[in-house]
Amino acid sequence: MEQKRGLLKSSFPVKASMVIMGTGQLLQKQWIKGILYLTCFVSYIVYLALTGVEDIIGFFTLGTVKGDAWLGIEGDDSIMMLLKGLLAFVITAFFVGIHKSNINDAHRSDIKVKQGSVLPKFSKACGIFFDKKFYIIALAVPVVGVLIFNILPIVFMILISFTNYGGDVVPPELVDWIGFDNFGKVLALSEIKDTFFKILAWNLVWALISTLVNYFGGLGLALLLNKKCVKGKAFWRAFPVLAYAVPGFITLLGFKFMFSYGGPINYYITMSGGSAIGFLDIDAGLTAKLIGILVNAWISVPTSMLLATGILSNMNKDLYDAASIDGASKWKQFTKITLPFVIFSTTPVLITSFVGNFNNFGIFYFLRGGLYNEGYFLASDTDLLINWLYNLSIDNNYYGIGAAISLIIFIITSIFSLLTYVRSGAYKKEDTYR
């Protein structure tokens, strides 16, 4: 507030900088800085004149001319317009940030001049900036990377969920903004709503069970291989690592074949006089779910095992000796010493594992793709939300609906991750050395 009042009462150079970037600095005889700010200002104005204004308008209209390749009419590409509009907003936000820094800089210089100080030369000012604000330079690349590769796609997906993009509305057709209609369809249209909630329920159960199975499977294996009585530990540890080293989808196709009617499991069942079992066919909902959990464990337990092995190697053996002297049973030692220690160290991994399993696309896509079950809209009873999302958006081109479901998944997993992490010991006692 005080700064705002200061700015209002500021001198002419500061006010000049508010109107045209860099002019204040030029009036204060900071030539290089002034030229740089002025260049930014002119570049932004030129950008607006050349394409920026058009891009911002296009963001709202999403195009007005439909293309016709046969007639040579190029037409508007709604999705490109949405992207360019988004970029225009990012550039504008960037410009606003620079403009603010320009005003602040002119204001600071103004105060220094009034105090009788000599304004530093550009090279010295840069040196001071690099020295005092080094964290800005150091974080710039990662922040730009996160912005381009994480934030922008998420924002793009969020925007798509508010359009009618998909189905018959794909370029050259023009896309329109439709507000919350897609969310309305997911949550209100009876066929889709029922499918959504059925899949969501199974998805949560799946994510929870598979995370626990993978986590405790890996921990159990690590504890087993940590025992003194186990000979050739390195040799035994190599086996799970081999399973981990094989590309996941190859493993999944292998398992699909093993459990198919023509696979080795059914071969031995029929050879021994039994009837072939449809482990993954249309009637096999529960069996297929169990197979999915086991196959996922086969792929993921080695990672947990390696992680747990590393953590266990840091355990203080004296704790166990002391516990034994106090008469604690092995189970007590596990629940009171080992488990708290491992969980403290691996809470973030547990969260990412849960989110990873929640969005585990490959398992049921490869094991049981190509089925639509009764009572499900374009989905089977083993499909997770991510598989349904794929069916809708890739197989059936319903991108808008797909984006709306993505956003719902994003909200669920974000809330879960944040709540779990913030409530965990790993966050509350971040600085604690265990």
Added chain:
Amino acid sequence: MSKYKRLTALLLSSVIISTMTGCSDSGVEASADEAITLRILENDTAKQEGYLDVLINAFNEAYKDKGIQAVDANMEEYSDLAANGPYGYGPDVIYQANDKLMTYAEDKHILPLDIEEFDCYEYVPEEAGDAFNINIDGETYCCGIPVNIQEPMLFYREDKMPENWQTEWDDNSNGVADFFENWNDLYAYSKYLRDTDASANKDSQYGFMSSFNNLYLNGQFLFSYGAYVFGENADGTLNSEDIGLSKGNSVTGLSALRQMAALMNEGCIDDTITMNRYEKIADGTYFCAVSTPDTYSLFVEKLALKYENEGLSEADAKAKAIENLKMVELPELMPADGDLTKNSEEMSSSDWVETVVMGGVNGYAISSYTEHREACVEFINFATSFEMIQNRMDMLGIAPTRSDVAEASGGVTDTIFESLSEGNIYLMPSIKAVDQIWVPTQTLLGDIAKDPFREAAGEQPKYFSQQEIKKAIEKVDKDIYDAIYTLK
């Protein structure tokens, strides 16, 4: 400020600047070349078997003086023209099945062509040409030039024919075994093989085998009985609101499918037979299996491998395999009442319906985003010439749409051509909505095929009456409709 900080700051700044300048400058375009280069997207089989090289070399040789050259577009077989074309990354000429090409045509991603402009026009049957017609704003446009027909065929080993087939399995003495003429005898022979299987687990000999979860390979159980995918509007265009898989007597056909499944193993429920048919035909476990003509070379390879393992040289094994492996159309008669168990000798001509299989026509189209339309027309004209189509047939085993090539080669090729002309091939509908039919039908066909095995395992069958089948196929129609329209 420490040197370290200055150095790091300099490094990071240069990374940002180089990234930004890298993004802003798309580079200078290469200077224009006078020679026209056409990017040709062919299917994977044509590439693997070397046909694309033959075609491109022949075209480049013939057009070297005209400044036109063709190159492999070097893209994934099913790369999306709609996504890549508008940005200049798609092929100039594209070869694909009619349903795929016409999906592009709906959004005008491929150009309308004057089929009469092409030399092959007078030799191509109307039905094949129609597969590439589209109606836009009341006008009909042709957007592709037909090359070959695809339909399910039966593959078998000639040496596995019963020794007495001419006396016992050729009632009309026309030199064609009855089980290749009608489905009741195919059922009867399959049953005979199953009943006489002396192996401990009764799994050493099967008759007719097919993965029933595949509509394309098993469409005859629907389309022979009056079912259709999409109905037609008054102007002859397809009406995707009228889904007719449950129409006609399709229930009868699906009952026949259920009967036939009982003579197979559980592999007919999923893709097992599709995957093992080459090997099982080669080792004699399956008497005949369904596949498409473009897989002919895979059957030959497996059979040749068997002969090699038995001691023949590679060349002799291949020659023997080619001589022994036969490909015929599916039996042309199906029982009108869907009862495959009836004795064919006691059936009159009115007891039969003609088999109508599902098929497709592959052809060439020109991308709307090409800059060399005329050169593309030249290329397609060349690629659909008598010589090149004959080359394609010889190298890939395709059934051409050119009548002169079909006549010259005779045999199965000519028969497939006739089937198309006589309307015994139900062509895949050439509209975008066809994408929605596959998974619902795959699910139902697999489910019906499983029914005999439910019964055998002591479980309650799902499709114990025709009413149950009727309900299920009507639900498939509804599911397809919902998939097309619910989210529109």
